Amino acid sequence: MITIYDIAKRANVSAMTVSRVINNSGRISEKTKAKVKKIMEELNYVPNSTARSLVKQETKTLSLLITDVTNPFYTTLARGAEDAAMQLGYKLLLGNSDENLVKEKEYVDIILSTRVDGVLFAPAGDGSLDHLQSLQRHRIPFVLLDREVPGIESDMVVGESKEGARQLVGHLIKLGHKRIALVNGSSTISTARQRFTGYWEALKLNDIPFDERLVMELGYKQLEDASQLDPLLQLEAPPTAIFAANNFLAVGIVAALRSKRIRVPDHMSIACFDDLGLASLLNPFLTVASQPAYQFGFLGTQLLVERIQQKLDSNWRKIILPSELIARESTRQLG
Numbered sequence: 001m002i003t004i005y006d007i008a009k010r011a012n013v014s015a016m017t018v019s020r021v022i023n024n025s026g027r028i029s030e031k032t033k034a035k036v037k038k039i040m041e042e043l044n045y046v047p048n049s050t051a052r053s054l055v056k057q058e059t060k061t062l063s064l065l066i067t068d069v070t071n072p073f074y075t076t077l078a079r080g081a082e083d084a085a086m087q088l089g090y091k092l093l094l095g096n097s098d099e100n101l102v103k104e105k106e107y108v109d110i111i112l113s114t115r116v117d118g119v120l121f122a123p124a125g126d127g128s129l130d131h132l133q134s135l136q137r138h139r140i141p142f143v144l145l146d147r148e149v150p151g152i153e154s155d156m157v158v159g160e161s162k163e164g165a166r167q168l169v170g171h172l173i174k175l176g177h178k179r180i181a182l183v184n185g186s187s188t189i190s191t192a193r194q195r196f197t198g199y200w201e202a203l204k205l206n207d208i209p210f211d212e213r214l215v216m217e218l219g220y221k222q223l224e225d226a227s228q229l230d231p232l233l234q235l236e237a238p239p240t241a242i243f244a245a246n247n248f249l250a251v252g253i254v255a256a257l258r259s260k261r262i263r264v265p266d267h268m269s270i271a272c273f274d275d276l277g278l279a280s281l282l283n284p285f286l287t288v289a290s291q292p293a294y295q296f297g298f299l300g301t302q303l304l305v306e307r308i309q310q311k312l313d314s315n316w317r318k319i320i321l322p323s324e325l326i327a328r329e330s331t332r333q334l335g
Contacts, residue, residue, distance in 0.1 A: 002045045010039045061091050062304065063111050064120040064297075065104065066145075068220070069096040071248055072277030073293045074122065077145065080297030081120055088305045090117070099220060101127045112138055118304045120297070122146050125188040143304045145296050148190040155307060157300040157319045161191045161273070164289035164323035165198025165243070166205075168271045171287070171325060172241045173206045176334030177269060180208075181232050181239035183249050185220040192217070195245045195273060214239055223252030226259045233260070240334055244272035250286055251276070254330070265332040275326070287331040289323040296321065 004018040011018070013032060020028055021036045039045075064081050066074040078094060085092040093116065097104035104124045108131040111119060119135060119142040121128075132152050135142050144156035172180050182199045185192035196215070203210055213235060218228060232239055244250035250272030254264050264270050275290040299319055306312070 002043045006043065007036060007039055007045060010043070011036050058117050058308075059115050060089060061093060061116045062118050062120060062301065063093045063095060063107075063116045065095040065097060065107050065111075066122045067097050067099045067124055068248070069094070071220075071246070071274075073146075073247065073274045073291065076277055076293035077122075077297040080294035080299075081301045082297070084298040084301035085305075088301070090301075090305065092301075097124050099124050101125065101131075104128060105131055108134060111135070111140070116140070118142060118308050120145055120300050120304060123149050125186060126150060126190075127188065141304060141307045143300045143307075145300045146191065150190075153316050155300075155303045155317045157296050157303065157321065159191070159291045159296075159321050160323055161194035162198040162201070164273060164291070164325075165195040165245075166202045167198075167323070167325045168273070168287070168289050169199050169202035169243055170206070171327060172243065172269060172271060172331060173202065173208065175241075175269065175331060177239075177241040178208050179211075179214065179237055179239045179241070181214040181216070181242045182245065183216050183218055183229075183232075183242060183253060184245040185249075186217055189220070191273075192220075192245055199243060218249065220246050220248060222248045223256055226256035229253065229256050229260075233262075239268070241269035241271070241331070244270065247272055247274040247276050247286070247288070250330075254286075265330050269331040269334075271331055273323070285329050287328045288326050290326050291323045292321050 004015050007018045008015045013036065017028060017032065018036055021033050062085055064078060066078060068074055082092045095107040097107060101124050112134065119140060121132065121142045122145045123132070126149055128149050129151050132142065132149060142154060144154050146158060148156060148158060169180060182196065184196055187193055200210060214232065216232065242253055244253055250270055254270060257264055257268055262268055271287040273289050275288045276286065303317060
């Protein structure tokens, strides 16, 4: 195998000079550059990318760590991140934490050992603080996507979770619903807290009493069993509408209600955060607060690459993307 030492010997220069020609660094005469490049071509020399990354302290590789690769929101986000990375000359490695902090830590350990230039990070929750601080200690730039973590300052691309929730619940109220349940993610996740606040504010703005029995925390994964809805359905005054905090919860709720012969929207209206991607084109059913998932990934990657290339370590930027209320067949006028 041809090495830089072979090139250096043939060109009668030092190995460091060859390395500088390969990496386009340092002050070298055009004559010497031309001679070294000609010999590289004659010997069919291909620079070793790992060796180059050690010299230049970059790998042109980014990591994307999301919480659920099967969720259409994150699938679309990943597409946006990859497209931006390729346009900017980077490759993208994907990790999936499954909303699990232990699995997330394993991925962070891999990231630290494989030398990526930066990380696009959708945190599993507030417990991600230690993992993000570990990246900070190792001086690996990162951008938070979709969720914030108290105690961490960084670039981030997030949505208007509170406002989107307020709009969805307001839409249900306009349809005549007053007994509106919230099936939410864990309160250890920033978006779940924000969506609860939007739910609560919508009720307050419309003089509807808050009933804590109508609020459930089931996490952002799909329902495991239809009986999980029983605490809501068995109330003396059960809800007439359910606000699901994400699309996966909504799909599980609709399936659970059907198994109980509760028809949507005839017997129960359903609205949720995040659309279902291509599935919504084939069967436009759910009323949603749709977020521009592709832009989360695309803009996040642009922020990350800017921070890497400009070696920024302050002046954090926060992009807040609005949601769009799309009313469909899963909600109906009451009475």
